[in-house]
Amino acid sequence: MADPAELAAAVRRGDRAALARAITLVESRRGGDAEAAEALLQVLLPHTGGALRIGVTGAPGVGKSTLIEALGLRLCRAGRRVAVLAVDPSSSVTGGSILGDKTRMVELSRHPGAFVRPSPGGDAHGGVGARTREALLLCEAAGFDVVLVETIGTGQAENAVHAMVDFCLLLLSPAAGDELQGIKRGAMELADGVLVTRADGDLAAAAELVAQQCRFALRVLHGGEPPPPVVAGSARNGTGLDELWRTIEDRLQQARAGGRLQARRAAQAGAWLDAIVQERLLAGFLADPVAAAELQQARASVARGEQLPGAAARQVLARRWVP
Ligand SMILES: Nc1nc2c(ncn2[C@@H]2O[C@H](COP(=O)(O)OP(=O)(O)OP(=O)(O)O)[C@@H](O)[C@H]2O)c(=O)[nH]1
Ligand SMILES: [Mg+2]
Numbered sequence: 001m002a003d004p005a006e007l008a009a010a011v012r013r014g015d016r017a018a019l020a021r022a023i024t025l026v027e028s029r030r031g032g033d034a035e036a037a038e039a040l041l042q043v044l045l046p047h048t049g050g051a052l053r054i055g056v057t058g059a060p061g062v063g064k065s066t067l068i069e070a071l072g073l074r075l076c077r078a079g080r081r082v083a084v085l086a087v088d089p090s091s092s093v094t095g096g097s098i099l100g101d102k103t104r105m106v107e108l109s110r111h112p113g114a115f116v117r118p119s120p121g122g123d124a125h126g127g128v129g130a131r132t133r134e135a136l137l138l139c140e141a142a143g144f145d146v147v148l149v150e151t152i153g154t155g156q157a158e159n160a161v162h163a164m165v166d167f168c169l170l171l172l173s174p175a176a177g178d179e180l181q182g183i184k185r186g187a188m189e190l191a192d193g194v195l196v197t198r199a200d201g202d203l204a205a206a207a208e209l210v211a212q213q214c215r216f217a218l219r220v221l222h223g224g225e226p227p228p229p230v231v232a233g234s235a236r237n238g239t240g241l242d243e244l245w246r247t248i249e250d251r252l253q254q255a256r257a258g259g260r261l262q263a264r265r266a267a268q269a270g271a272w273l274d275a276i277v278q279e280r281l282l283a284g285f286l287a288d289p290v291a292a293a294e295l296q297q298a299r300a301s302v303a304r305g306e307q308l309p310g311a312a313a314r315q316v317l318a319r320r321w322v323p
Contacts (some may be wrong), residue, residue: 082145164268
């Protein structure tokens with residue numbers, strides 16, 4: 001592996017192979033790579049922050065990849081540089097180098113203005129990759145001005161992606177019929193905007209109807225606040241995609257002008273720090289064999305009903321300042 005300064009310089013030049021290597025480095029779990037990854041990110045940090053960070057969520061099969069490819073191509077043709085971080089649930093099996101379904105985003109992947117990167121879908125990370133945040137920063141350092149993050153459509157995906165993007169776009173399909181009743185309130189609450197897909201062919205009218213219902217639901221949900229925008233569109237024939245993008249850009253422009261974008265990113269960085277501290281405290285604790293054994297005993301005692309969890313936890317923790 002090249003030294004961090006060299007790799008950083010290559011990433012900054014927009015060298016795709018270097019960017020891919022850099023992402024592989026931050027995703028690596030090999031001993032020693034963590035330090036190299038940290039050094040790399042530290043060097044590149046001043047060059048990050050320049051992209052519009054957009055998360056795309058929605059139920060499995062709703063059309064996230066299709067939308068990202070269609071929207072990404074439009075943006076590339078308009079001269080933007082677009083990076084896509086897609087969590088590929090199958091790549092933890094295949095080794096993380098190819099998209100599970102190779103037919104997806106093929107055209108976008110070939111566009112010189114685009115970079116498409118599938119990442120292993122870590123199961124513990126709520127529908128985004130374990131290192132998606134780091135990958136996002138690397139894409140920014142490489143000069144991409146739009147980064148699209150596709151999640152696995154799982155229950156936790158909205159939370160996880162919301163914690164790292166400027167704008168969380170929720171996709172709804174009119175095909176599901178009672179879609180609005182079925183969609184979790186949490187997903188709606190976290191959405192910064194909604195696209196009702198498949199507004200083409202037979203479903204065009206249904207999509208408009210779902211969009212109207214959705215606008216109403218969001219107005220109620222957000223009380224007096226301006227509700228997130230809802231657009232009906234089609235990734236297949238491109239209807240509504242220009243409107244969708246204009247809306248997203250307008251919102252982000254307003255958020256920037258009002259200081260909300262900077263505040264959101266600052267809060268995200270703080271929460272990211274907290275999550276790492278918690279993760280490392282726990283890992284440090286469990287790596288201590290004595291602590292792990294005591295925890296095991298405490299668990300048995302609690303299971304037998306001899307102790308309350310609160311008291312047992314206090315005992316386990318009392319004898320050590322967790323590193
Ligand atoms: N008619 C129509 N079909 C669409 C549209 N968008 C997606 N589809 C179809 O819906 C199917 C699923 O699309 P994907 O883009 O793979 O959905 P996804 O949300 O990325 O799926 P997962 O990543 O597996 O959760 C594909 O067969 C698409 O062709 C659309 O706007 N109109
Ligand atoms: Mg997909």
